[in-house]
Amino acid sequence: xxxxxxxxxxxxxxxxxxxxxxxxxxxxxxxxxxxxxxxxxxxxxxxxxxxxxxxxxxxxxxxxxxxxxxxxxxxxxxxxxxxxxxxxxxxxxxxxxxxxxxxxxxxxxxxxxxxxxxxxxxxxxxxxxxxxxxxxxxxxxxxxxxxxxxxxxxxxxxxxxxxxxxxxxxxxxxxxxxxxxxxxxxxxxxxxxxxxxxxxxxxxxxxxxxxxxxxxxxxxxxxxxxxxxxxxxxxxxxxxxxxxxxxxxxxxxxxxxxxxxxxxxxxxxxxxxxxxxxxxxxxxxxxxxxxxxxxxxxxxxxxxxxxxxxxxxxxxxxxxxxxxxxxxxxxxxxxxxxxxxxxxxxxxxxxxxxxxxxxxxxxxxxxxxxxxxxxxxxxxxxxxx
Amino acid sequence: xxxxxxxxxxxxxxxxxxxxxxxxxxxxxxxxxxxxxxxxxxxxxxxxxxxxxxxxxxxxxxxxxxxxxxxxxxxxxxxxxxxxxxxxxxxxxxxxxxxxxxxxxxxxxxxxxxxxxxxxxxxxxxxxxxxxxxxxxxxxxxxxxxxxxxxxxxxxxxxxxxxxxxxxxxxxxxxxxxxxxxxxxxxxxxxxxxxxxxxxxxxxxxxxxxxxxxxxxxxxxxxxxxxxxxxxxxxxxxxxxxxxxxxxxxxxxxxxxxxxxxxxxxxxxxxxxxxxxxxxxxxxxxxxxxxxxxxxxxxxxxxxxxxxxxxxxxxxxxxxxxxxxxxxxxxxxxxxxxxxxxxxxxxxxxxxxxxxxxxxxxxxxxxxxxxxxxxxxxxxxxxxx
Numbered sequence: 215x216x217x218x219x220x221x222x223x224x225x226x227x228x229x230x231x232x233x234x235x236x237x238x239x240x241x242x243x244x245x246x247x248x249x250x251x252x253x254x255x256x257x258x259x260x261x262x263x264x265x266x267x268x269x270x271x272x273x274x275x276x277x278x279x280x281x282x283x284x285x286x287x288x289x290x291x292x293x294x295x296x297x298x299x300x301x302x303x304x305x306x307x308x309x310x311x312x313x314x315x316x317x318x319x320x321x322x323x324x325x326x327x328x329x330x331x332x333x334x335x336x337x338x339x340x341x342x343x344x345x346x347x348x349x350x351x352x353x354x355x356x357x358x359x360x361x362x363x364x365x366x367x368x369x370x371x372x373x374x375x376x377x378x379x380x381x382x383x384x385x386x387x388x389x390x391x392x393x394x395x396x397x398x399x400x401x402x403x404x405x406x407x408x409x410x411x412x413x414x415x416x417x418x419x420x421x422x423x424x425x426x427x428x429x430x431x432x433x434x435x436x437x438x439x440x441x442x443x444x445x446x447x448x449x450x451x452x453x454x455x456x457x458x459x460x461x462x463x464x465x466x467x468x469x470x471x472x473x474x475x476x477x478x479x480x481x482x483x484x485x486x487x488x489x490x491x492x493x494x495x496x497x498x499x500x501x502x503x504x505x506x507x508x509x510x511x512x513x514x515x516x517x518x519x520x521x522x523x524x525x526x527x528x529x530x531x532x533x534x535x536x537x538x539x540x541x542x543x544x545x546x547x548x549x550x551x552x553x554x555x556x557x558x559x560x561x562x563x564x565x566x567x568x569x570x571x572x573x574x575x576x577x578x579x580x581x582x583x584x585x586x587x588x589x590x591x592x593x594x595x596x597x598x599x
Numbered sequence: 600x601x602x603x604x605x606x607x608x609x610x611x612x613x614x615x616x617x618x619x620x621x622x623x624x625x626x627x628x629x630x631x632x633x634x635x636x637x638x639x640x641x642x643x644x645x646x647x648x649x650x651x652x653x654x655x656x657x658x659x660x661x662x663x664x665x666x667x668x669x670x671x672x673x674x675x676x677x678x679x680x681x682x683x684x685x686x687x688x689x690x691x692x693x694x695x696x697x698x699x700x701x702x703x704x705x706x707x708x709x710x711x712x713x714x715x716x717x718x719x720x721x722x723x724x725x726x727x728x729x730x731x732x733x734x735x736x737x738x739x740x741x742x743x744x745x746x747x748x749x750x751x752x753x754x755x756x757x758x759x760x761x762x763x764x765x766x767x768x769x770x771x772x773x774x775x776x777x778x779x780x781x782x783x784x785x786x787x788x789x790x791x792x793x794x795x796x797x798x799x800x801x802x803x804x805x806x807x808x809x810x811x812x813x814x815x816x817x818x819x820x821x822x823x824x825x826x827x828x829x830x831x832x833x834x835x836x837x838x839x840x841x842x843x844x845x846x847x848x849x850x851x852x853x854x855x856x857x858x859x860x861x862x863x864x865x866x867x868x869x870x871x872x873x874x875x876x877x878x879x880x881x882x883x884x885x886x887x888x889x890x891x892x893x894x895x896x897x898x899x900x901x902x903x904x905x906x907x908x909x910x911x912x913x914x915x916x917x918x919x920x921x922x923x924x925x926x927x928x929x930x931x932x933x934x935x936x937x938x939x940x941x942x943x944x945x946x947x948x949x950x951x952x953x954x955x956x957x958x959x960x961x962x963x964x965x966x967x968x969x970x971x972x973x974x975x976x977x978x979x980x981x982x983x984x
Binding site for chain 1: 768769771773775777827829831840842844846851852853855857859861862863864865866867868871873875878880894896908
């Protein structure tokens with residue numbers, strides 16, 4: 215059977231879009247069922263879209279390299295891209311304050327959507343978009359690409375199918391980029407006008423071990439964790455050090471996720487997942503995981519005889535490129551098969567992410583400027599203010 | 600000059616006292632300036648004190664082994680021990696709910712005091728004891744032995760004198776013992792009648808990296824950290840999983856200390872201290888630290904060139920026995936020199952520990968049974984209730 219060709223329109227010609235299309239252009243002969251075509255790239259300035267294509271898509275994506283689709287075209291303005299008949303799925307790589315309106319525009323034009331993280335600025339915005347996508351029967355997913363990486367897929371199976379460390383009881387994770395006082399205060403990842411700070415920028419990655427070990431745990435039965443947050447602030451009012459404590463009542467388990475744009479921490483052992491029979495250590499930066507180790511624990515025969523730790527066993531799953539193609543393939547298959555949401559990174563999954571962010575912002579007093587959130591306003595009693 | 604002989608009376612003939620006297624009895628010819636004598640051991644039951652001496656002090660402590668003091672005697676009842684002329688310093692190894700009254704009894708009898716952790720059940724109790732010790736000009740210290748271990752002394756110097764990792768920005772630590780559902784619910788370390796749970800039982804150890812890296816940091820200028828606590832509970836009402844987040848405003852640094860009687864976490868890398876120029880990893884259980892590694896970081900020349908991590912350098916400081924003799928020697932020297940408090944583990948230092956515990960208990964809703972706290976009652980508005 216001929217491979218299904220996903221026909222993408224890209225909006226936003228910045229860094230993350232360049233990484234995404236570079237991965238769509240990476241030949242992977244081992245994948246037989248799907249190919250990718252970037253039909254069009256849209257930017258507010260058409261020349262910028264053209265330069266982006268020239269730099270990152272000289273030969274097009276995989277379907278275009280095989281001559282199965284024409285080369286990408288540059289489009290000035292997002293509405294014109296949404297209107298194109300050759301675009302089936304819009305990838306939204308714009309800055310996160312505009313995600314809500316960009317997704318809405320794409321859905322209203324009848325396009326499926328993959329939107330970068332954070333999907334929206336709050337859970338209320340997301341719920342409106344989910345309602346719209348459901349009404350129009352269009353696919354909508356947050357680009358939580360880490361969930362689909364081979365190491366993460368393998369880890370999920372080891373934890374929940376093999377139960378390699380028994381019942382999971384604790385998760386501790388660290389993700390930080392020491393940007394503060396290095397980047398300009400108004401930079402998109404730390405400035406207030408762009409809803410910056412580690413919570414919204416890297417929070418989804420910092421929570422990967424918690425989500426994989428606890429949210430994805432069948433014994434959790436889909437329940438949302440209780441959130442406790444400590445947040446320190448930048449002089450701009452965005453968050454600087456954010457610690458999320460997530461308590462999963464059904465599991466009797468706690469995750470502690472440290473996020474920071476202040477500290478550089480830690481180099482190795484970015485996360486530990488502790489269970490009754492051992493522990494898993496993740497050895498990579500949490501957005502792109504390629505290796506983890508499993509160390510088993512055998513309890514002593516009596517309370518007086520000490521238990522015994524085995525030797526760590528390392529599991530490695532390296533891959534070429536950035537690895538954004540794993541989610542792209544998944545999206546292509548979902549759309550091919552007529553699904554409007556992904557089974558794993560479902561609408562509810564993203565909603566839970568955003569509800570955690572909302573609660574963290576409420577507790578930490580991180581209030582976005584008036585008008586930035588299009589639906590609701592987190593941390594403000596009267597959302598019209 | 601002849602060595603100074605510290606003449607101890609021990610009350611409480613349980614596990615921790617047995618570890619302490621075993622260390623007082625360990626010959627250490629390299630220590631020239633102080634020796635130890637256990638003049639008396641007191642227990643509510645005199646036969647138990649006698650059995651304790653037979654088992655743990657067959658040859659007496661170091662001064663007794665050299666024939667410089669008579670062998671230890673067994674005493675029934677603490678008041679009789681406090682009254683003995685041959686006891687200069689009382690070591691209090693009783694259960695923590697009685698520490699306040701035991702310390703008070705010893706001070707009122709004119710004895711110096713070393714009291715096990717937690718010094719008292721709350722900060723208010725401690726402050727009364729400090730006032731009493733000051734009035735009577737008697738030495739009083741909490742037995743925070745980890746502070747004096749060679750690895751910890753070396754670490755403190757490397758962090759603050761050598762500034763081996765630059766400015767410290769983050770500390771993450773883990774200390775847990777999976778006791779819950781293993782020990783009986785009324786066991787002294789987890790039951791409510793003994794003020795059990797990880798906060799009061801192992802909290803001081805879990806905070807060792809934070810205290811050494813941040814509290815002991817001269818740039819902190821002696822300020823107390825802001826506390827955020829998440830606490831889950833046992834069915835008995837004691838704490839089960841306690842996460843302490845300590846924010847040090849003067850340093851712009853955060854410590855996250857995970858304590859648990861639920862999870863077994865983690866096997867290695869019990870703590871990470873992150874600084875602008877690198878990181879320190881502690882590789883031991885946090886009560887008894889013998890090794891840590893230092894990994895230096897060299898920033899890239901421009902924001903575009905990545906920084907470079909060096910190879911970890913391991914520092915090891917092993918020692919025989921448990922190592923409680925380090926604090927015992929320090930106490931002996933303080934008393935010899937006429938001090939009423941230790942410079943490092945000062946009255947204020949212990950006060951700060953207990954204020955952190957108090958605030959954590961307030962936030963977590965951990966309320967001790969009526970009458971257990973002799974001064975104040977944490978978490979209850981009207982302390983007379």
